Amino acid sequence: METDPIDVPLTEPQVYTLRIQSGQVFTPRTPISSRELFAGRWNEIQQLVDAVNEIGLHVVLYGERGVGKTSLANVIPIIFEVFDADLKPPRSAPRITVRSNATTSDTFSSIWEKVFDQISWTQDMPTMGFKPKPGVELITLRSAYGVVDRELTIEDVRRVLSGLPGSVFVIDEFDRLTRKHASQFADLIKALSDGAIETTIMLVGVAETVDGLVRDHASIPRAITQIRLKPMLLKELTEILFNAEKKLGIIFEQAAGERIAFMSQGRPHYTHLVGQLAVRAACDRASGVVRMADVTKGFEQAVKATDHMISKLYDDATYSSHKDALWKQVLLACAISAVTESDQNGYFTPVAVVAPLSAILKRTIEISTFNGHLADFCETKRGVLQRTGYPRAYRYRFCDPLVPPYVLMRGVSEGTITPDTLAEVMNSRGAFSIGPEPPS
Ligand SMILES: Nc1ncnc2c1ncn2[C@@H]1O[C@H](COP(=O)(O)OP(=O)(O)OP(=O)(O)O)[C@@H](O)[C@H]1O
Ligand SMILES: [Mg+2]
Structure with missing residues (x-):
């Protein structure tokens, strides 16, 4: 630049x-899959590498929608390739890193079937994407371990993983699994950790807290490292x-x-x-x-x-037949508050809305001017905000974290605010630190 x-x-x-x-x-709309286009995230990469190197430690990688979870998970194999190439002495068998996506219809067994089917077995060694020389036998990992044509149990998976030292398994979209199947992963992690098996499981998903992703994690706190991916x-x-x-x-x-x-x-x-x-x-x-x-x-x-769902949220929230209605201005002030003055879960107070709305409207305003708007933004018809707390001490947040930047862009392109006024208002509120900091 x-x-x-x-x-x-x-x-x-x-x-x-x-x-x-x-x-x-x-x-x-596509996660990054090459190292040269992947930006930042050095701390998180370091944490992931450390977790893989520590036997018995597994990873829960969580964060809000679109924050970059899959991109980070995608570069893990690439990072280990570089890392392993420098190892002296070299690894005796190649490191297996496999990524799989969970869906709502998956079970514990079906996920591991998808994972194992990406790995083959040849000459007593696991291998991926390898065409054997003529005469060399290549069989599936599942047949090598005799776990074909049946539901995989925790014990089956534990046994197979114990034969894949240094392996890393990334299960993305983990939040889609039902509680029953997700909790089997918690039990598996406990078994792997107790048995000091040299493998790492990374559970990745949209969640506000680790409890949101692994509800039954009470039994495994020492076996997992929690990485919350913050806004960039x-x-x-x-x-x-x-x-x-x-x-x-x-x-x-x-x-x-x-x-x-x-x-x-x-x-x-x-x-x-x-x-x-x-x-x-x-x-x-x-x-x-x-x-x-x-x-x-x-x-x-x-x-x-922008995604139709996001623009529709904006249009519904700000719809009005009256030219002078303040829906757009109030929503813009909420977006400014959300990105400058929110707590770690994205909540902001009505007090935080006063200064940005005054700057937008170029006059001093009071909470009573827009309190009704905030309440309406939480109703189904305009449903763009969520509310917590109790009357006179409510806090609000956007129901989708991708909405506030959209509201800012829309505000600028529709002339609700000039880019310079927006930058001024945001800078005066420390916006350059970007996004809420998670708890340490
Ligand atoms: N470290 C990064 N460097 C460059 N671009 C990134 C990075 N992380 C994410 N992106 C980009 O941001 C967008 C969202 O990334 P990604 O799909 O990885 O997020 P996610 O958290 O997995 O999203 P979802 O919650 O929808 O699964 C994509 O366009 C991706 O290319
Ligand atoms: Mg993703």
Whole structure:
């Protein structure tokens, strides 16, 4: 990123290529699966590597929707490949790392069947994606262990895993499993930990707390390390843009890049979405330098391209036949409060809404002006907020954490607030620290 980069005019074929490549580098709806496009998360990677190296320790990786859980889980095998390549002496057998997604119809057994079916067995060793030489026998892991054609029990899985030293198993979307099947994972982890078996299970899912993900974890607290994936830091979101610059051979003007990262408010989905659209806006000018005007266009288009569920939440919440109704302004002030003044679970107080709403309306307002709006935002018709606490001490939060950055973008593109006023209001409230900090 440069403060005032000189324009780089592009030829027609270069524009064409850049348009296509920007769709490969910016992936707002697809988790990252390559190390070079993966940004930040050094602490979490370190914690994961430490957990794998500690026998008997397993991982619960949790966080809100879209925060980057699957992307982190995807780079684990890549990190271990690099790590293992430097090991002296080298590992005697390759490390097996397998990822699988749980669905609502899965059982404990069906998940392990899916996992084991990705592994083969040849010459007394597990292997993945390997074509044996002619004459070398390749059988499935399940037949090697005699666990074919039957429901897998905890003991079966324990026995198979004990033959795969150093292995790592990532079960994504774990929150989709029913309680009955999820609790068998807790029992399995206990058995693996008690038996000091050298394998690591990582349970990944959307949850506010680890209790939300592994309800029966009371029996396994010492056997698991809990990693809460926080919203990304501003510098990590900026790194997404740096990676794109390197890959695409373009430059983001510094202020333009910072605005994308800032408006994403910790949610990498929006950095990818607006980043891609802003690069394409620069393509329209046949330029390889992304400037503020391209980012402004990017926001306008991002508002249209955002997930229908999120835009519908906004439209329903702010619907009014009266021109002077304050729904949009109050919701925008709530979004500012949510990203600057919320507690670790995303709750903000009505008091926190006063200053941003006063800045938006350019007059001093009191809680009584918008208290009714907050209550209505929690009703089914406008249902965009949730409420906790008791009368006179209610706290509110957005029912979907991806909504506040959308409300900010929409506020700017509809002119409810100017980008400069928004940045001013947010900065005066310490928004650059981005998102609520989880408890230590
Ligand atoms: N570390 C990262 N570097 C770059 N982009 C990232 C990173 N983490 C996530 N992203 C991007 O953010 C978006 C959401 O990421 P991802 O799908 O991994 O999140 P998630 O927490 O698994 O979401 P869900 O709760 O929907 O399963 C994707 O566009 C992904 O490419
Ligand atoms: Mg995911």
